[in-house]
Amino acid sequence: MTTRTLYLFCSAAPPVFDVAHVIEDAQVRGWDVCLGLTPTAAHWLAGSLDGLAALTGHPVRWQYKLPGEDDVWPAAGALLFAPATFNSVNSWALGLTDRFVAGVAAEALGKNTPAVAVPCVNTALAAHPRFEQSLSVLRGAGVGVLYGEGGFTPGPPGQDTPPHFPWQAALDAVDRAGTTPP
Template identity: 40%
Template sequence: MTPALPAARTPAPAAAGRRPFLYVVLCAAGIADDVSKLIATAQQRTWRVGVIATPRGRECVDAAAIEAQTGYPVRSAWRMPGEPRPLPPADAIAVAPATFNTINKWAQGIADTLALAILCEAHGIGIPIAALPYLNAAQAAHPAYAQSLARLRRMGVLLGDYAPHQPRTGGGRRSFRWEQALDLLAPALERL
């Protein structure tokens, strides 16, 4: 017998002045150093923001600058038992940039990093998630990618419409729409 999934989390109505909390899951990609654009836009749209990076994603950014911008530490490793939680619970999650590796592992339920563990658990909790894929056309042609996107859609993940760039170009920086994650999550924000 298959165990029942936990009931989806119903966010509590927003208290007067309460600002919802957004986790930004950051993956290793050439454009990761532009994540401050997403953070600033989210903050302008009333979100408080915390960043959870894949281990390699953390190497792509200036963690101190992100911490100064958000007021929270950039997380990339599990905390030790008994240590306080450094971030409030998420009201929503934006995965940006969402790399080929992260998309495929996440869709398969592989939780070998803190970022992936949070994404895998968020589905069972019912936290709204938007993902902005960022990969090249050769990666996008792999059959696992289409299967992973289909599974994530069935899980309720809101996917951005990024067109893969050409291999070995590092392209797509100008066409990557960071704010699209927030646009996809706007209906969830209205329910908070």
Template identity: 40%
Template sequence: METLTGHPVRSQYKLPWQSDALPKADAMLVAPLSATSLNKWGAGIADTLAIGLVSEGMNMGVPVLAMPYFNQAQGGQPAVARSIVDLRAQGVRYLDGPDGYESHRPKNGRPAKFPWRRALAAVAHTVGES
């Protein structure tokens, strides 16, 4: 990633006196998003750098998109629907259904078939709108 972007890869929070080595994002994509991360994010639990960055970003004017990847049994958990509503209310573009990812049956996931092109096209469209 560092070679592709020219920026360091961060996996830990920076200390308050350290400057940020990353430029302001044009948009952020959270994908593939697990049901666990979705529910933590929707509940405001930012206990990882990844969730912390998008939690801040969506409240700093950065367009944030999320595309899930979990099965229908996980998606049937009532917290999932609440988290989606909460994130959408905060401006997150949640990419599900025909325009995103449709949950698969349990034990039938195909990670290699994750629709990255659809996710990246949604980001490009969002960036083009702003």
């Protein structure tokens, strides 16, 4: 059996605290999971990073490797960026690659790696004109964006934890995307 590798990228939004369960669910579905985080998400999960690395069997990454260092992850069969904050969505769409996860996600588009994004924003950020433009850019590049009906629906500003984050829908979308040849 061929192993499928999933790059699971997470921004600093409250659903990131469910990432261990999401990794386990993806593994049950047959994915070898490599976890990448934004620097703030890595800070939020600092006490769990060793356990998450043990769970995935790969180092958790939030920084680029140094020139000349070997890549410690296998090549991606699919990429899931969830939760993807306002900053991460816009960085990815604009090709701003100063952060590891945004840079690898941007490069994945050029490699035709199947990708799914699940934004996690509030209604005030969702109303910003750049956000919808960025979603359109990602969709146009072939990214499956789960936002609105059937995906993530934003709540009001100040709401710390969204009432429902569509992790299962995200994994279903990755399963579908990851079975389509690039």
